[in-house]
């Protein structure tokens with residue numbers, strides 16, 4: 373057996389000897405292909421028509437990087453392009469430049485947020501960025517948080533902690549409440565937490581898509597009458613279809629009176645709460661026990677970037693700490709794998725840290741408020757006699773034509789989406805209260821008034 377399996381001209385791993393020229397050349401070449409693809413966005417459109425990409429699989433012998441680069445190029449040129457100004461379908465904005473570097477650095481370091489000894493500086497960094505967020509939201513010194521791979525996981529971390537804190541973790545009657553417009557992934561949380569769909573109770577929304585407080589009170593009373601134990605009420609700060617914000621102040625009072633954990637799903641709108649942007653009710657997030665924030669959804673921090681902040685970090689520790697018998701740990705050193713569901717975790721915090729440092733508070737505010745301005749511009753210029761609009765205070769707007777029955781408007785959304793796509797505008801077609809809508813998410817920094825005017829022309 374040979375201990376040196378290197379038969380290719382390129383090195384398999386970065387080396388401790390020499391200057392890693394090969395790696396440098398590969399990174400340079402990759403950067404060039406990526407940057408060219410960004411610049412080609414106008415030519416290609418949001419979704420490529422190039423269907424030449426063929427999935428290859430590993431073979432007995434490995435391939436040279438020359439072969440791989442032609443495959444990489446084909447993969448890239450067949451991808452969805454978030455940089456195109458017409459890419460306004462989803463909560464997937466262009467990547468913030470500096471966060472691309474963050475991903476590269478994280479990959480190169482290959483540290484592990486499971487344990488302090490595997491990521492000493494990055495563990496500290498994650499702790500300090502979470503504390504910074506907590507402070508901005510108005511939480512006390514006891515607060516802290518943990519990053520997770522996406523909003524679904526951050527919400528799951530919160531719900532598991534809430535149930536554990538309530539002491540109802542083995543109670544079949546344990547339930548949590550969300551609004552009927554809350555994100556579909558809460559159903560997954562039930563599955564993972566060993567709950568049935570009956571443990572997920574939906575509260576009605578009002579005409580603006582916000583949780584209806586009267587219905588919330590009635591629902592709570594009904595739960596107690598039936599012997600149910602409520603371990604959390606989830607308020608949504610930015611609903612997926614229209615960016616509505618639940619009345620957090622009223623919900624927090626109800627939670628305080630009844631000693632129920634208030635979790636805020638701020639996957640979309642939570643980031644707005646660290647700025648001075650005037651949005652009704654947003655300052656009340658400080659009353660929550662936990663909040664999810666997803667900087668991947670609007671600031672452009674590359675996926676995945678999500679954090680859960682809790683008003684008392686000890687709750688996460690008590691919930692998730694199992695001990696890590698294979699990790700040597702000094703007293704007073706916290707292994708961050710003990711704060712959430714994930715074990716091994718990449719250093720996602722690097723790109724968030726770099727993104728926040730690069731933008732500064734003014735830059736963050738600029739990116740966020742410009743997205744709201746774009747939604748307002750769209751709203752003020754679309755023909756409201758012709759279209760029924762669904763929006764809130766954020767950057768999301770959905771619409772359907774007025775005066776059509778369900779079948780007609782469903783067919784219209786299908787046809788219109790295709791027409792828009794042919795004109796390089798990618799909008800989404802979500803289903804909402806049993807009806808299809810068209811939705812524009814105006815968080816793409818490259819989208820300007822020119823494009824919004826063109827879009828409106830195509831709609832009018």
Ligand SMILES: Cc1ncc(COP(=O)(O)O)c(C=O)c1O
Pocket residue numbers: 463521522523524525554555557608610611612637639640666678
């Ligand atoms: C309001 C809301 N919560 C949670 C999620 C889930 O987030 P993720 O896709 O990062 O898991 C989404 C996704 O769009 C969302 O819109």
